[in-house]
Amino acid sequence: xxxxxxxxxxxxxxxxxxxxxxxxxxxxxxxxxxxxxxxxxxxxxxxxxxxxxxxxxxxxxxxxxxxxxxxxxxxxxxxxxxxxxxxxxxxxxxxxxxxxxxxxxxxxxxxxxxxxxxxxxxxxxxxxxxxxxxxxxxxxxxxxxxxxxxxxxx
Numbered sequence: 001x002x003x004x005x006x007x008x009x010x011x012x013x014x015x016x017x018x019x020x021x022x023x024x025x026x027x028x029x030x031x032x033x034x035x036x037x038x039x040x041x042x043x044x045x046x047x048x049x050x051x052x053x054x055x056x057x058x059x060x061x062x063x064x065x066x067x068x069x070x071x072x073x074x075x076x077x078x079x080x081x082x083x084x085x086x087x088x089x090x091x092x093x094x095x096x097x098x099x100x101x102x103x104x105x106x107x108x109x110x111x112x113x114x115x116x117x118x119x120x121x122x123x124x125x126x127x128x129x130x131x132x133x134x135x136x137x138x139x140x141x142x143x144x145x146x147x148x149x150x151x152x153x154x
Contacts, residue, residue, distance in 0.1 A: 002070045005086055008109035009072050016063045019056060027053045066108055080152045083127040085119050087154060091127070091147040094135070099150065104128070123147075 004012075027049055034046035073086055083089050083104065090101045103116045104127070110118040117124050123145075126138040130149055138145045 002066055002106055002108065003073050003085055004070055004106040004109055005075070006072050008106060009067070009070055012063055012067055012070070012108060016060065016067065019060050019063070024053070024056050024060070027056055075154060078154055080154050081131060083124075083130050083149065083152055087152055089127055089152050090150040091136075092150055094146040094148060 030049040031046065031053060034040075034043055034049050037043055037045070040046050075086055078084065078086060080087060085104055085106070088101060088103045090099060092099050101115060102123075103114075104119050104124045105116045107118040107120050110116055110121070119125070119128070122140050123138050126136045127147070127149065130136055132149050132152055134149050136147045136149065138147065
């Protein structure tokens, strides 16, 4: 089961719709055009379009599976006492006193440019269940990082 925000769920539905109703018909049309050009054994356009079709069908199946097992979280039932899914947490890196704010989200919603990190990431796993003021040590590929939780919000 995959828990996610309503925003993340809606975004996945929109991506799936785009793949099924726009991109897949375009690829099928490209296959039909390439097939009309004759010999398929040496037809690069045909083989490229078939590869693209396989890639698209794989992405469609993946997104369908995610949506099939997705559960939208009711944010009104969440508390901001501890760090958890869909909470926004402000932390201070104790090594250099830099502050960062992240929102903990499902792996399918993670986007570092939007400051959204996956609940399955090492930092989010270390922060989960912790409270404001707690000092957390996180083992990352670069070594061990120490953070202090400054605030938690929804």
